[in-house]
Ligand code: GDP
């Protein structure tokens with residue numbers, strides 16, 4: 183069985199762009215607006231000697247009547263349950279949001295191996311501006327730019343390391 187990697191994060195952080203990068207396909211719908219990819223989406227990829235399956239999770243639309251956990255239960259939670267490793271994607275440019283904190287809390291309780299990725303970090307790969315993401319309590323944050331293909335080398339190996 184190939185290891186399964188679930189991409190999790192709030193809408194618009196670049197999960198589908200990262201999915202395309204990791205699967206060398208453009209199957210996932212990349213949206214310029216939040217929440218278009220509504221269903222879980224599977225792809226296969228290979229990086230170095232590692233073969234894997236990636237799950238792209240659609241955006242959830244948090245609103246007053248449905249909290250983040252309800253939405254995650256519907257869409258993301260199942261992907262996370264299927265996954266061996268969770269890659270939690272945050273937006274390096276937007277900084278930490280309340281939603282990021284909610285997702286981090288959920289993932290910390292889940293106790294599965296989790297890799298924290300700060301996307302849209304082109305031009306800031308040194309990580310000086312990324313220290314605030316440590317407050318999510320998920321350890322080191324790894325800057326990448328899925329759109330520009332930066333910071334991708336060794337990413338899968340790092341994600342699969344705890345297995
Ligand atoms: P998702 O909702 O998390 O799946 O995010 P998408 O992959 O649909 O991307 C949302 C937006 O962020 C799109 O406009 C992408 O072009 C943009 N985006 C994705 N990756 C990067 C990146 O590395 N850098 C920048 N600047 N923009 C990105």
Ligand code: MG
Nearest residue numbers: 197198219240
């Ligand atoms: Mg998407």
